[in-house]
Amino acid sequence: MREPLLSARNVVRHFPVRRGLLQRVVGQVRAVDGVSFDILPGETLGVVGESGCGKSTLGRVLAGLLRASSGELWFEGKSVDAQTGAELKRLRRDMQFIFQDPTSSLDPRMTVRDIIAEGLDAQGIATGRTREKLVHHILDKVGMQQDTAQRYPHEFSGGQRQRIGIARALVLRPKLVVADEPVSALDVSVQSQVLNLLVELKRELRLTYVFVAHNLAVVSYISDRIAVMYLGRIVEIGEAATLYRSPRHPYTKALLSAMPQPLPGNRPERIVLRGDVPSPIDPPSGCRFRTRCPIAREICAKREPSLERASETAEHFVACHFA
Amino acid sequence: MADAHATMIDAPDRSGVQLNDPAAGDQTDVVSGRSRLRLNLPLVIGAAIVLLSIGLALAAPWITAHDPLEIADASLSPPSSQYLLGTDQLGRDVLTRILYAARTSLAVACLSAVLAFASGTLIGLLAGCSSGLIDGCLMRILDILQAFPALLLAIALVAALGANLPNLVLTMGLLFMPRFARVARASTLSVRERDYIIAAIGLGVSRMRTMYRHVLPNVAAPLIVETSLTVTLAILTEASLSFLGLGVQPPDPTWGGMIAESTSVMALAPWLALGPGFAIVFVVVGFNLIGDGLRDALDPRG
Numbered sequence: 001m002r003e004p005l006l007s008a009r010n011v012v013r014h015f016p017v018r019r020g021l022l023q024r025v026v027g028q029v030r031a032v033d034g035v036s037f038d039i040l041p042g043e044t045l046g047v048v049g050e051s052g053c054g055k056s057t058l059g060r061v062l063a064g065l066l067r068a069s070s071g072e073l074w075f076e077g078k079s080v081d082a083q084t085g086a087e088l089k090r091l092r093r094d095m096q097f098i099f100q101d102p103t104s105s106l107d108p109r110m111t112v113r114d115i116i117a118e119g120l121d122a123q124g125i126a127t128g129r130t131r132e133k134l135v136h137h138i139l140d141k142v143g144m145q146q147d148t149a150q151r152y153p154h155e156f157s158g159g160q161r162q163r164i165g166i167a168r169a170l171v172l173r174p175k176l177v178v179a180d181e182p183v184s185a186l187d188v189s190v191q192s193q194v195l196n197l198l199v200e201l202k203r204e205l206r207l208t209y210v211f212v213a214h215n216l217a218v219v220s221y222i223s224d225r226i227a228v229m230y231l232g233r234i235v236e237i238g239e240a241a242t243l244y245r246s247p248r249h250p251y252t253k254a255l256l257s258a259m260p261q262p263l264p265g266n267r268p269e270r271i272v273l274r275g276d277v278p279s280p281i282d283p284p285s286g287c288r289f290r291t292r293c294p295i296a297r298e299i300c301a302k303r304e305p306s307l308e309r310a311s312e313t314a315e316h317f318v319a320c321h322f323a
Numbered sequence: 324m325a326d327a328h329a330t331m332i333d334a335p336d337r338s339g340v341q342l343n344d345p346a347a348g349d350q351t352d353v354v355s356g357r358s359r360l361r362l363n364l365p366l367v368i369g370a371a372i373v374l375l376s377i378g379l380a381l382a383a384p385w386i387t388a389h390d391p392l393e394i395a396d397a398s399l400s401p402p403s404s405q406y407l408l409g410t411d412q413l414g415r416d417v418l419t420r421i422l423y424a425a426r427t428s429l430a431v432a433c434l435s436a437v438l439a440f441a442s443g444t445l446i447g448l449l450a451g452c453s454s455g456l457i458d459g460c461l462m463r464i465l466d467i468l469q470a471f472p473a474l475l476l477a478i479a480l481v482a483a484l485g486a487n488l489p490n491l492v493l494t495m496g497l498l499f500m501p502r503f504a505r506v507a508r509a510s511t512l513s514v515r516e517r518d519y520i521i522a523a524i525g526l527g528v529s530r531m532r533t534m535y536r537h538v539l540p541n542v543a544a545p546l547i548v549e550t551s552l553t554v555t556l557a558i559l560t561e562a563s564l565s566f567l568g569l570g571v572q573p574p575d576p577t578w579g580g581m582i583a584e585s586t587s588v589m590a591l592a593p594w595l596a597l598g599p600g601f602a603i604v605f606v607v608v609g610f611n612l613i614g615d616g617l618r619d620a621l622d623p624r625g
Contacts, residue, residue, distance in 0.1 A: 065521055092527040096525065097525045104517050104519065105521075107536075107541070109541055110536075118523065123526070172526070
């Protein structure tokens with residue numbers, strides 16, 4: 001088996017909730033609450049879940065933009081949390097992030113050239129002609145014209161801005177790219193173009209993606225493996241095809257049943273979840289999904305199910321007592 | 324580490340990446356946004372007024388034949404061909420004094436505004452970027468400063484430090500500093516959570532550099548506008564302090580001081596107050612126009 005590029009072991013990220021005059025900590029938002037998996041070089045791991053399930057936080061922790069509260073993160077065999085100063089800076093070259101909102105992630109007062117070259121400057125990779133060459137090369141790669149370099153972000157459409165954001169991440173030649181809903185802020189007509197661009201670039205530059213999204217169609221298109229998150233935990237993880245064909249967790253089944261089907265007629269039964277997602281400050285005991293689960297029983301409130309292998313042949317894990 | 328990038332430059336096949344983005348063709352509007360500062364009418368008029376004022380102040384010796392302290396034997400003479408704006412109680416030429424007073428008034432106002440801008444911005448950035456204790460302490464100190472009525476604080480400080488030009492600048496700088504600190508802090512707080520700041524950190528940009536390259540340029544626009552407006556306030560405050568006898572000391576002329584001296588003979592010789600009064604209005608309008616113009620000119624989205 002290949003060495004994983006990135007390993008997460010029981011990664012936890014909590015945010016303190018402060019109240020009152022003295023700003024005392026009255027609770028913790030358990031955004032990511034014990035997540036473990038490996039990402040192999042060259043694969044695309046899709047992370048799905050509804051709003052507030054912690055998938056964006058997980059993405060930021062994986063890209064090194066947020067420190068994990070506890071747990072371990074290993075990148076190419078090196079502990080990410082142990083890195084500081086120059087080592088951390090060096091590590092950042094290898095793990096880059098693509099933001100959801102291409103408007104707020106580009107500094108409005110910088111030209112496209114300076115935005116893209118910022119990583120080159122900060123990492124001391126290239127100056128002068130070489131810098132210029134790298135900027136133009138990556139602009140070309142993301143399908144932007146050369147005269148864009150001296151212009152400002154507000155002059156571009158959403159899709160073009162996202163291409164600039166992609167160029168900024170890829171000019172550093174990272175190994176891992178974490179994309180946090182990179183197409184959900186875009187028009188549907190532009191979404192597929194940007195998705196295709198990401199796929200092309202991945203093949204060409206031999207990238208590894210973590211692709212965070214709430215749109216199942218998008219994730220299934222781009223991912224090799226998919227992790228389904230609910231309230232800060234992974235409830236099911238497996239190869240995309242397997243997971244789609246035979247989902248085991250009731251939450252995954254509900255999510256998949258909500259996907260629009262291209263062919264009318266042979267539509268599977270629609271599973272409608274009732275109620276809201278419980279608060280991540282005070283998650284339910286036992287299995288976190290039990291409050292909305294159609295098959296929940298007593299044991300679900302008592303014991304929290306762990307991720308167990310669900311298939312003899314495929315890499316497919318599920319966290320449910322009845323799967 | 325340039326070797327890792329060499330492969331990228333000569334990557335042979337990139338035909339597959341050339342996607343047809345329909346929006347990519349929409350690039351006709353190339354002209355706009357090139358230069359960061361676009362001229363607009365208020366800015367041009369304001370700058371013209373201010374430059375004219377500075378020019379007149381500097382060229383004072385060549386414009387008038389009189390000396391600002393020279394005492395003629397015609398006191399309180401109305402405007403005439405010899406004394407274009409008349410003379411004051413002591414027989415000094417009013418026009419000459421207005422022109423020389425412009426030097427002091429403009430210098431004091433601009434210096435104190437710049438001092439307030441520099442110190443206030445630094446404190447605001449520091450408070451906005453640090454959290455909790457430092458931020459709290461800095462803000463409470465500003466609260467204390469602002470709790471005093473502005474003029475009272477200025478009077479107390481000048482009285483304590485002694486009435487001379489450097490102390491006047493220092494006092495007014497301190498007086499106006501909290502305005503800048505608050506604007507800078509508020510903008511910093513909103514800017515520092517933006518994605519592009521997080522992106523910069525993710526690229527490996529250091530904190531100091533992030534502040535300098537991203538936070539400062541994005542909070543600068545309102546502060547620069549604030550500076551030009553503060554100049555007008557400083558001119559008026561200096562006039563008030565001089566009026567009270569705490570600004571520039573007689574016999575050196577300032578606009579405020581001249582108006583103060585004219586009050587006793589206002590009914591007899593209204594030209595004594597009208598001249599410096601108009602000078603103040605002229606310069607204040609100029610700086611206000613610059614402030615308005617800069618606000619529009621500094622936005623790259625225009």
